[in-house]
Amino acid sequence: MAKHPVVVYGASGYTGMLIMDALIDQNIPFTAISRSAERTREMMAQRVVRLESATYEIIECDHSVESLTRAFAGAKVVCNTVGPFVNFGLTAVEAALKAGCHYLDTTGEQGYIRQARDQFGDLYRQVGLLLAPSTAYMYTFAEIAAELALETPGVDALETASLARGPRGVGAGVTIGSTASIFELFRQEQCYLWEKKLVPHAPAASFNLVTPEIAQPVFGLPWGGTSLPVFFENDARVRSCISAVGFYDNDVMKLVHSIGQKWDTEYKHMAKAEQDAVINQLVASTTPVMPPRERTTIQRTVDFAIGRGQLAAVRATVHGVTPYLATGVLQAAAAMKLIDNETHKVGFASAGKAFGHRYLLGFLEQRGLARATVTQL
Numbered sequence: 001m002a003k004h005p006v007v008v009y010g011a012s013g014y015t016g017m018l019i020m021d022a023l024i025d026q027n028i029p030f031t032a033i034s035r036s037a038e039r040t041r042e043m044m045a046q047r048v049v050r051l052e053s054a055t056y057e058i059i060e061c062d063h064s065v066e067s068l069t070r071a072f073a074g075a076k077v078v079c080n081t082v083g084p085f086v087n088f089g090l091t092a093v094e095a096a097l098k099a100g101c102h103y104l105d106t107t108g109e110q111g112y113i114r115q116a117r118d119q120f121g122d123l124y125r126q127v128g129l130l131l132a133p134s135t136a137y138m139y140t141f142a143e144i145a146a147e148l149a150l151e152t153p154g155v156d157a158l159e160t161a162s163l164a165r166g167p168r169g170v171g172a173g174v175t176i177g178s179t180a181s182i183f184e185l186f187r188q189e190q191c192y193l194w195e196k197k198l199v200p201h202a203p204a205a206s207f208n209l210v211t212p213e214i215a216q217p218v219f220g221l222p223w224g225g226t227s228l229p230v231f232f233e234n235d236a237r238v239r240s241c242i243s244a245v246g247f248y249d250n251d252v253m254k255l256v257h258s259i260g261q262k263w264d265t266e267y268k269h270m271a272k273a274e275q276d277a278v279i280n281q282l283v284a285s286t287t288p289v290m291p292p293r294e295r296t297t298i299q300r301t302v303d304f305a306i307g308r309g310q311l312a313a314v315r316a317t318v319h320g321v322t323p324y325l326a327t328g329v330l331q332a333a334a335a336m337k338l339i340d341n342e343t344h345k346v347g348f349a350s351a352g353k354a355f356g357h358r359y360l361l362g363f364l365e366q367r368g369l370a371r372a373t374v375t376q377l
Helices: 014-025 037-047 065-072 085-099 110-126 137-150 176-187 228-232 252-267 272-285 323-339 351-355 357-366
Strands: 006-009 030-034 056-060 077-080 102-105 130-132 157-165 191-194 197-200 207-209 218-221 240-248 300-308 313-321 370-376
Touching (some): 006 014, 006 065, 014 030, 014 037, 014 323, 030 037, 037 056, 065 085, 077 323, 085 102, 085 110, 085 176, 102 323, 110 130, 110 228, 137 157, 137 228, 137 300, 137 351, 137 357, 157 207, 157 228, 176 252, 191 228, 218 252, 228 240, 240 252, 313 323, 357 370
Parallel strands (some): 006 030, 006 077
Antiparallel strands (some): 191 240, 207 218, 300 313, 313 370
16 A cells, blocks of 8 residues: 555656656655566666655555555555556556546557546546546647647647657667557557547558758658547547657657558458567567666757648647656656646546646746747748
8 A cells, every 4th residue: 555645656667767756856755666676676776866865665566456456545646657558558547546546647559548538537537536648748748739729719720740859770768668569559540630530540651740940851650649639539629630750860760660561561460469479579679778867968859739720820839858857747747736636627638638738838847848939820
């Protein structure tokens, strides 16, 4: 049973440790939960900043609804980082509900997000709890840009893009969990929002993304469709939402696209067990590592939303740095509100709708992690 208001599940992973960093910065006590207490203790000692000043505990727990419910009990907020979420996420969502906790996670896996909404959104709403997946750099920055664009009267169509810069080289700085999640996207239907309905992308869909901050077009992908079409599906202001992701200064997107094409032609019709073997082989071939702490001189981001209406047109851009660090900060910003029972929404909702995009943007701006501009077109 957790002694502290916030639980970080998946505490031995890279993102989990950055969430703990941000919680320590806000003097928020937390419970770190993972399958191995020894591994978590070791990694926290190496990676978590200002650990000596933190109030925390470590709980070892297996990944089952019953065990997690017991471990989460006593907390107010669960911050989950255990992926691929399409495989593991719903277990934690159910456990958080049974333990009476608000739920946050860091994924943009659209298939899982739709499952969480459909299976648990109304149950969370009935008991006054928030279910807010995808509270992370990807796609909260793009959501902030989209909400800024929607402040222009008449805008009802959105196109968003998340462009990130990191270490050069295919697979550079890729973690085990994120690699597995990327390859799991091939198995999931990826949709965009068109005329208020989720419509599947073509299997080989790709984009040439153009932004004035970068000299050359950036090759981008639907990246599972992203969470934004789901978040805006029932928003009365929005008729369509198409989202894309690109990594500039890195050829990883072209590699992922080629693997996706190969998946569609060779692996799509295999049995699940055979597909599992293919994904395990792909993950192993990337030699994922625990990346070094991000640097503002290397990890930079550009997220933008172009909003259009019958006569209105606007472009909102959020420039940022260190997306993993920003993810930890966004989780802490959300947890702070939930500890104080301050949320605009309960049930299934995005971070922007639950806490306000201006609040999240201000929290990031105060820490030098983001800056926004809005231009009428």
